[in-house]
């Protein structure tokens with residue numbers, strides 16, 4: 001089975017990637033970018049598996065050659081996956097290791113494939129080292145970079161890649177993805193709506209413990225003003241970004257709830273929606289304003305490293321203002 005058969009959504013991307021395979025002609029570097037959970041990593045992994053096939057049939061993996069037999073194994077000698085250390089940064093040592101990997105000849109395939117996940121986490125030094133590889137179009141290595149933060153990459157890196165934009169999954173696509181994992185269709189519909197096309201978040205929320213944690217974060221948001229600062233369970237920049245995501249989503253749901261109070265899913269009072277009922281009296285213009293503010297806060301946090309206690313105080317004041 002090929003990745004185009006197991007994939008949901010992104011038909012034009014599938015078409016493009018299939019055409020690379022059919023013609024056996026690959027850009028030196030592809031850059032998959034788009035919001036979190038939009039399928040970038042899934043597509044990259046499966047595309048590489050398919051490309052590594054030694055005897056593709058009509059652009060699909062043959063499932064019989066040595067490479068295909070190695071498919072799914074943790075290790076394939078012609079594939080390397082680079083990820084940030086401790087989710088913080090991709091350091092120069094990792095890029096040097098990758099360069100040693102590139103210097104070796106491919107074992108089974110024509111080319112070696114390097115997947116660099118969360119490429120915005122490359123340090124300046126790592127980016128400059130990687131540039132040397134990206135500037136060698138005739139090398140036997142090919143690269144796929146993924147990022148949800150395109151502006152976080154050096155312009156010189158971006159300009160050497162073929163850009164492939166990934167858009168968020170639609171609610172219908174999310175329902176298809178989720179119904180492969182559970183039969184609980186009320187939960188599927190609710191998660192599809194709450195997670196706004198973020199499959200990573202939706203899959204996490206299939207776990208009841210994660211749902212409880214998410215629910216607590218939402219509750220915290222509506223409790224603002226009541227010593228929230230002391231209660232905030234965040235310590236790092238990443239934790240604040242994650243919380244901002246959760247709250248931006250909550251506000252979108254609140255907008256939807258305001259507009260769709262009578263629709264069946266809301267009436268059914270499924271899991272999270274009931275959390276919004278007490279908050280539905282907040283003025284809609286304030287909700288819209290706050291939603292924009294949170295997006296702005298998140299952008300600022302992505303771009304810079306503010307002093308977090310002051311940053312959080314400003315954020316909480318804005319939320320307090322909107323809710324009172």
Ligand SMILES: [Zn+2]
Pocket residue numbers: 052053054055056061062063064065066067068
């Ligand atoms: Zn094969």
